[in-house]
Amino acid sequence: MQRIILHLDLDAFYAQCEELRNPSLKGKAVVVCVYSGRTPDSGAVGTANYEARKLGIHSGMPIAFAKKKAKPETIFLPVDIPYYKSISERIMEIAKSNSGKTETAGLDEAYLDASAIVKTFEGAEQLAKKLKKEILEQEGLTCSIGIGQNKLIAKMASDFRKPNGLTVVKPEKQKEFISGMGVKKLFGIGPKTEEALLEMGIKTIGELAVAKKEFLVESFGEKKGLQLHEFANGIDERSVENNIEKQQFSRIGTLKEDSGNFNDINPFLEKLCQELFERVSNERKLFRSVSIIAITNKLQSFTKSRTMDEPKHDPLTITEVSAELLREFLAENKGISLRRIGVRVSNLLDAGQLKKTQKTLEDF
DNA sequence: CTTCGGCTGACGG
DNA sequence: CTAACGCCGTCAGCCGAAG
Numbered sequence: 001m002q003r004i005i006l007h008l009d010l011d012a013f014y015a016q017c018e019e020l021r022n023p024s025l026k027g028k029a030v031v032v033c034v035y036s037g038r039t040p041d042s043g044a045v046g047t048a049n050y051e052a053r054k055l056g057i058h059s060g061m062p063i064a065f066a067k068k069k070a071k072p073e074t075i076f077l078p079v080d081i082p083y084y085k086s087i088s089e090r091i092m093e094i095a096k097s098n099s100g101k102t103e104t105a106g107l108d109e110a111y112l113d114a115s116a117i118v119k120t121f122e123g124a125e126q127l128a129k130k131l132k133k134e135i136l137e138q139e140g141l142t143c144s145i146g147i148g149q150n151k152l153i154a155k156m157a158s159d160f161r162k163p164n165g166l167t168v169v170k171p172e173k174q175k176e177f178i179s180g181m182g183v184k185k186l187f188g189i190g191p192k193t194e195e196a197l198l199e200m201g202i203k204t205i206g207e208l209a210v211a212k213k214e215f216l217v218e219s220f221g222e223k224k225g226l227q228l229h230e231f232a233n234g235i236d237e238r239s240v241e242n243n244i245e246k247q248q249f250s251r252i253g254t255l256k257e258d259s260g261n262f263n264d265i266n267p268f269l270e271k272l273c274q275e276l277f278e279r280v281s282n283e284r285k286l287f288r289s290v291s292i293i294a295i296t297n298k299l300q301s302f303t304k305s306r307t308m309d310e311p312k313h314d315p316l317t318i319t320e321v322s323a324e325l326l327r328e329f330l331a332e333n334k335g336i337s338l339r340r341i342g343v344r345v346s347n348l349l350d351a352g353q354l355k356k357t358q359k360t361l362e363d364f
Numbered sequence: 365c366t367t368c369g370g371c372t373g374a375c376g377g
Numbered sequence: 378c379t380a381a382c383g384c385c386g387t388c389a390g391c392c393g394a395a396g
Binding site for chain 3: 365366367368369370371372373374375376377
């Protein structure tokens with residue numbers, strides 16, 4: 001069955017939201033930052049608008065580094081996720097009303113399966129124009145949309161021309177569209193895989209497409225190897241899913257100072273546990289596993305986890321188990337110094353799924 | 365043999 | 378002068394233990 005998939009990508013989303021509530025920012029370079037609170041400039045760039053990108057400022061970059069590239073008039077702002085989320089939810093509603101199936105991928109992206117709504121790529125292009133118009137008129141934001149026969153092509157198409165782009169890649173043009181691109185452009189290929197492929201002399205998606213499947217499986221493992229082969233050939237059977245249940249919730253933060261001392265770290269961890277419980281409790285979830293995440297001063301990451309026999313939903317379990325895990329972790333790693341600490345719950349169960357006889361339901 | 369828990373690592377937004 | 382560094386979530390793979 002031939003599908004028609006749209007990928008919607010809101011342009012420099014966090015920055016556009018900030019421009020929305022403060023129009024005087026328009027035309028200026030805007031950098032939205034995730035500050036860690038340790039020093040005035042420690043943290044990373046969340047989103048840079050296109051003016052800031054011209055200066056060489058990009059997502060993920062350390063703020064201190066971005067400031068070196070910035071002009072005196074460049075604006076640095078802290079992220080406000082709840083605000084962006086409220087805007088995102090309204091836009092996703094617009095998307096849903098234009099296509100039965102929509103799958104959100106973060107606050108700023110969505111896949112739409114328009115197969116039931118339109119029958120041709122020309123029809124899909126008109127739908128995309130309508131969608132862009134509605135988002136602009138109702139919410140004042142621009143986006144880029146890509147259209148293809150599967151999620152992979154749609155995503156690469158939306159990335160092709162932005163901001164405010166619209167790119168249609170018909171199946172017969174697919175190969176031509178992707179084969180000349182560098183392998184890093186392919187969804188699922190990050191810095192490590194790119195490096196490995198370059199060592200093998202594979203630079204472009206076209207070269208990857210003709211590499212032996214067996215060789216790729218041998219080099220990258222079963223799943224990854226097959227996926228590389230399929231994606232490089234434009235093959236992607238992943239369906240657009242309406243509701244994806246979250247598998248885990250986590251909260252992590254940066255300590256005021258590096259420490260390997262339980263008494264320094266645990267009060268901060270307890271705060272994170274309370275915030276985490278708020279979220280989990282709002283989502284009406286029970287959890288069976290608790291983990292801590294520890295990141296050292298050298299940015300090495302560790303996890304330690306514990307699974308209980310019974311699903312829980314109380315804040316005390318999170319704080320107690322995580323404190324226990326932290327104590328054990330520090331004892332097993334004497335001399336270690338932590339920069340960041342976090343807590344996660346997983347093995348989730350919907351509260352509604354619990355048997356009525358179970359006592360733990362009463363607090364809901 | 366399969367499944368589960370515990371852990372690491374790659375990746376994406 | 379140089380290095381600089383968030384937070385959240387998914388999945389695969391490996392290992393050892395248990396079913």
